[in-house]
Amino acid sequence: MINQKVKVAVLGAGKMGKAIISSLKPFGYYEIYATARSKESIEEIKKLGVEALSNIEAAKESEVIIISVKPNQIDQVLEEVSQYLTNKIVVSIVAGVPIKWINRHVREGYVYRAMPNINILSNGAITALTTNNNEEEKKKIVENIFRKMGNVVWVEEKLMDAFTALSGSGPAFVCEIINAFVMAGVACGLSKELSYKTTLELFEGTIRTLKTKSMSPSDVEDLVVTPGGTTIRGIIRMERGKLKYTIVESIKEAYERAKEISKNFDALK
Numbered sequence: 001m002i003n004q005k006v007k008v009a010v011l012g013a014g015k016m017g018k019a020i021i022s023s024l025k026p027f028g029y030y031e032i033y034a035t036a037r038s039k040e041s042i043e044e045i046k047k048l049g050v051e052a053l054s055n056i057e058a059a060k061e062s063e064v065i066i067i068s069v070k071p072n073q074i075d076q077v078l079e080e081v082s083q084y085l086t087n088k089i090v091v092s093i094v095a096g097v098p099i100k101w102i103n104r105h106v107r108e109g110y111v112y113r114a115m116p117n118i119n120i121l122s123n124g125a126i127t128a129l130t131t132n133n134n135e136e137e138k139k140k141i142v143e144n145i146f147r148k149m150g151n152v153v154w155v156e157e158k159l160m161d162a163f164t165a166l167s168g169s170g171p172a173f174v175c176e177i178i179n180a181f182v183m184a185g186v187a188c189g190l191s192k193e194l195s196y197k198t199t200l201e202l203f204e205g206t207i208r209t210l211k212t213k214s215m216s217p218s219d220v221e222d223l224v225v226t227p228g229g230t231t232i233r234g235i236i237r238m239e240r241g242k243l244k245y246t247i248v249e250s251i252k253e254a255y256e257r258a259k260e261i262s263k264n265f266d267a268l269k
Ligand SMILES: NC(=O)c1ccc[n+]([C@@H]2O[C@H](COP(=O)([O-])OP(=O)(O)OC[C@H]3O[C@@H](n4cnc5c(N)ncnc54)[C@H](OP(=O)(O)O)[C@@H]3O)[C@@H](O)[C@H]2O)c1
Pocket: 011, 012, 013, 014, 015, 016, 017, 035, 036, 037, 038, 039, 041, 042, 055, 068, 069, 070, 071, 073, 076, 077, 093, 094, 095, 115, 116, 117, 118, 168, 169
């Protein structure tokens, strides 16, 4: 079953769609078709070594249809392909568009929502998946696809907006923090290159320590902080600058925006 080739259409192969294609292609279990609108995007699809088709052709041809257009583009795409979705697996990675909404266009099919992140590029994504059907075999097909891109968690649909904020937007937030560390290294006299290399190793090493030693962040902090030392001075300054509060509030802002997008779709029901 796992070795059987699965035909997958990526409708809207932009930043995320192309990352999905690049991640799935090397495994060879998947025959991938992709779509976009502009000539430039279609050329980019071809460069990835997959066939660029129209939405209708790609949907007709495939058993799994991944929709990766922007929220304001999903209706047009679903309307175009709706008659070819019967008994197909339809996976939307589109932020804020509820299964109920997608179901209006997929009368007899299997609808899933996925919220991955751009770390698909390194097969290091964490993808939240949700569905309201219980077809174990279909769920497995969807899970296998997203496992090729990193880790997977199944959640209730009501948590998808939280995943959009924390994990979907997350790589950009983490990169903001990494940029701040690099800037700090430069401010303390390191070259930008050395500061960047050091920062990446620092993040990677800290995560490895947390994961491999089953320690909590507070456990690691306790090993670094010494009374009257350098680290506690830095932590106190972070507290004064409301670092944790700012991060929490920033992610909550993204969450509020994700909820706003979802509400638009609720309102249109
Ligand atoms: N970016 C992220 O980090 C991220 C993370 C998680 C989830 N998402 C979700 O992923 C979705 C895509 O995001 P993105 O950043 O990849 O956006 P994007 O780069 O703008 O990609 C959207 C693609 O859809 C294509 N498209 C638009 N209308 C189409 C149509 N009618 N038929 C066929 N193709 C069409 C566009 O083609 P053209 O290029 O020709 O215009 C573009 O290539 C969004 O809904 C977002 O919520 C994004």
